[in-house]
């Protein structure tokens with residue numbers, strides 16, 4: 298039997314989020330049912346709620362940084378059992394047969410992975426509904442284990458902000474001796490700083506907000522550059538091996554490319570919209586590269602959780618009640634979050 302669920306979502310781009318009652322599907326043989334305890338608020342949730350990417354199907358219930366407890370499992374589930382503390386990120390299903398899925402890159406499933414919200418279910422075509430809700434039903438492979446001893450209240454943001462920054466740092470072998478810069482001290486950026494520092498890199502925070510400089514150092518940055526100060530940007534030319542760019546909107550990149558040293562790489566994870574052009578010479582001289590990165594696969598997500606548990610890496614969370622979400626969205630837009638909102642699902646649902 299499908300179960301009755303309560304979530305928070307919106308009917309239109311210009312409407313606030315409000316309580317919405319809906320049904321979660323009956324368990325398929327490989328499904329896990331999870332009572333959600335915490336859900337992080339990613340800027341992507343806001344982009345989707347406001348239809349910034351023009352693909353939102355309403356009503357939408359966002360949320361793809363999910364932590365909770367297993368309440369039921371389908372007969373074929375072996376990976377999880379009732380009572381386990383588990384986590385779900387941006388994906389809930391994929392074909393599991395193509396080269397991408399079998400190599401652990403479900404995010405690039407040839408048939409398209411099913412995202413946690415605003416994505417058609419592979420079997421029914423019904424739009425998925427995310428983690429701003431009391432419970433969720435997810436295919437077992439897409440449910441990660443929260444390592445024993447981790448503080449459940451602070452894990453949720455790792456499932457998107459954590460993996461989206463860990464994955465490129467890991468792919469490009471950032472480690473001891475790497476000179477890394479992270480652009481944008483928000484939800485993703487602050488995890489980028491923490492993870493890069495935990496990997497042993499020398500980390501510089503590049504921010505538009507001078508007041509965040511002190512925080513950046515507390516989070517693990519060794520140096521800070523205020524990007525609106527041309528002198529500081531000029532002085533940092535060719536300084537970095539790797540730049541993680543988390544700016545959430547379209548922006549000029551020439552000034553940032555100029556900070557890369559020989560064979561340096563900038564990975565863009567924030568801006569999904571069309572970007573203005575850049576100068577070829579900024580890539581050609583100094584052999585620079587620019588690329589992108591989308592979250593990470595499920596095995597890498599589990600690896601990231603284990604890494605964060607082993608190295609005591611946690612997001613900085615401002616915990617709110619579910620009914621405070623609209624205010625949180627406004628503050629996110631005003632760049633007023635230090636550094637990730639996490640909804641405590643036991644309050645205000």
Ligand code: NAP
Nearest residue numbers: 340341461481482483484485504505506545566567591592
């Ligand atoms: P966030 O918390 O709002 O942080 C973004 C930060 O970027 C801000 O705190 C600000 O930092 C800086 N910033 C904002 N506007 C800027 C501008 N116009 N110019 C320069 N810097 C600016 O957002 P988030 O949750 O970290 O998400 C960042 C982006 O990543 C979003 O677009 C989100 O959709 C995307 N995302 C992508 C993936 C993926 O798979 N690639 C996954 C998750 C999220 P300062 O004050 O320090 O300048």
Ligand code: ZN
Nearest residue numbers: 339341457458
């Ligand atoms: Zn996200």
